[in-house]
Amino acid sequence: xxxxxxxxxxxxxxxxxxxxxxxxxxxxxxxxxxxxxxxxxxxxxxxxxxxxxxxxxxxxxxxxxxxxxxxxxxxxxxxxxxxxxxxxxxxxxxxxxxxxxxxxxxxxxxxxxxxxxxxxxxxxxxxxxxxxxxxxxxxxxxxxxxxxxxxxxxxxxxxxxxxxxxxxxxxxxxxxxxxxxxxxxxxxxxxxxxxxxxxxxxxxxxxxxxxxxxxxxxxxxxxxxxxxxxxxxxxxxxxxxxxxxxxxxxxxxxxxxxxxxxxxxxxxxxxxxxxxxxxxxxxxxxxxxxxxxxxxxxxxxxxxxxx
Numbered sequence: 001x002x003x004x005x006x007x008x009x010x011x012x013x014x015x016x017x018x019x020x021x022x023x024x025x026x027x028x029x030x031x032x033x034x035x036x037x038x039x040x041x042x043x044x045x046x047x048x049x050x051x052x053x054x055x056x057x058x059x060x061x062x063x064x065x066x067x068x069x070x071x072x073x074x075x076x077x078x079x080x081x082x083x084x085x086x087x088x089x090x091x092x093x094x095x096x097x098x099x100x101x102x103x104x105x106x107x108x109x110x111x112x113x114x115x116x117x118x119x120x121x122x123x124x125x126x127x128x129x130x131x132x133x134x135x136x137x138x139x140x141x142x143x144x145x146x147x148x149x150x151x152x153x154x155x156x157x158x159x160x161x162x163x164x165x166x167x168x169x170x171x172x173x174x175x176x177x178x179x180x181x182x183x184x185x186x187x188x189x190x191x192x193x194x195x196x197x198x199x200x201x202x203x204x205x206x207x208x209x210x211x212x213x214x215x216x217x218x219x220x221x222x223x224x225x226x227x228x229x230x231x232x233x234x235x236x237x238x239x240x241x242x243x244x245x246x247x248x249x250x251x252x253x254x255x256x257x258x259x260x261x262x263x264x265x266x267x268x269x270x271x272x273x274x275x276x277x278x279x280x281x282x283x284x285x286x287x288x289x290x291x292x293x294x295x296x297x298x299x300x301x302x303x304x305x306x307x
Contacts, residue, residue, distance in 0.1 A: 022074050024050060025065035031081060038085060045084070052094035053077045055103075089225045099146045101153060102183065104176050106144050109168040111234040113146040116292045117210050120265045120299050121150045123290060124208050127261050127301070134158050135205030138255065140195055140248060141165070143234060145173030145188070147208055152184040157205070160188045163198045166233060195244070196251040207252040210265040215241035241267055245300075246277055253283045256304035264300045271297025278302045 022030075031046035039045050047061045053076045054060070054069060061067075069077075083093035091097040091112045096105050099113040100121060106112055124137070133156035139148035142162035152160050164170050170192045177188050191198035196207070214235050219227060226235070237244040245264060252262045262284065266274045271289040278287045284302035292298035 021068055021070040023065065024061045024067045024069060027069060027074060027077065028061055028065070031077070034081070035085075048090070049077055049080050049084070049094065052090075052096065053080055087224060087228065089229055092229060097144070099144075100150045102146075102149055102180060104144045104146055104149070105172065105179065107172065108229060109166065109231065110143040110172045111210075111230055113144060116298050117146065117265055118150075119290070119292045120208065120210060120263060121147060121154075123299050123301055124151060124206055124261065124263050125155055127263075128155055128157070128206065135257075136161065136202060137206040137208065138163070138196070138199055138202070138204045140207065140209035141211050141234070141244075142173050142190065143169050143210075145176045145190070147210065148173070148188050148190075149177060149180055149184065151206075151208070152186045152188050153180070155186065157186045159186050161191060161199055161202065161204075162188060163191050163193055163196070165192070165194045166231070167192050169231075169234075195248055196255050199255060202255060203257050204255050204260060205257055206261045206263065207248075207256055208261075208263045209248055211244040211248055212237040213241045213245060213265070213267045213270070241270060242273065242277065245274055249278055249281055249284075249302075253281060253304065258304055258306040260304045262300075262302045262304065265298060266300045268292070268296035268298060271300070274300045 028046045028050060032043045035042035035045055048058060050061045051058050054073050080093040089112055091106050092108060095107060096103055097113050100118050104113060135157055137151050137155065137157045137160045139160065139162040142148050142164045145162060148160045148162035151157060162173060170190050174190050212235050216236050219236065245266065248264060256262060275287050275289050278284045278300065283305050285305050287302040289297050290299040290301065
């Protein structure tokens with residue numbers, strides 16, 4: 001043990017144990033030793049786990065090694081380590097994920113929000129800003145509520161409705177909305193049901209969705225952290241990954257106001273096919289495929305025709 005450092009008690013599972021808490025430096029050192037050879041960049045992993053559970057900026061543990069962590073935080077960090085060693089994605093292990101300007105609570109009931117989906121939100125906000133404030137935005141397949149809450153936080157819509165077929169996902173999204181209530185500019189309502197079924201009778205300025213778009217035959221191509229942990233209902237779709245996108249395009253035509261926007265996240269391998277699908281509907285124009293931050297096809301947008 002370097003420099004005679006006291007790192008607290010080591011429990012039966014090899015985890016640090018500190019009834020009175022531990023310093024950041026001591027906890028980070030203990031976790032780094034335990035994770036060495038089991039997770040890549042073990043010291044960085046230890047730092048990030050501490051920061052996430054303590055709800056601090058990522059580099060805070062490095063800047064404040066002397067800071068004291070109470071026993072509850074130490075316990076929760078150790079639980080997160082156990083989950084990581086089981087193969088859990090980082091976001092599930094710590095129970096939260098960053099999305100744009102928000103921090104969302106997540107677990108295995110919902111998909112982990114990703115940077116690619118932030119590009120989808122960008123497309124909606126840019127379109128909305130160019131056409132003026134107001135109207136209804138509908139987020140289909142909301143999961144953690146990431147898209148709906150970001151649109152309420154950053155957009156200028158009158159209201160936002162979010163739907164999901166999963167009752168459990170709606171529970172997660174509602175809880176996130178309650179935690180983030182002070183950051184929301186427009187009211188957000190959550191409804192359980194399939195695609196746009198829960199919003200029949202509404203007229204929307206925007207319909208946006210990150211639907212399942214992985215083909216069942218592509219399941220084994222996914223990393224284990226996705227395939228073995230994230231909810232299949234949010235990942236996979238029939239008809240070569242296109243079934244939900246096609247259904248969404250059909251249903252959105254009955255909900256969007258003339259000139260309204262349909263914005264969908266898509267599989268980068270199916271950009272051209274998705275665009276052709278929308279054109280074939282005969283009720284959309286200005287169909288575009290936009291790249292994500294890596295230059296891959298990721299966002300499909302189209303405008304509802306008049307009439």
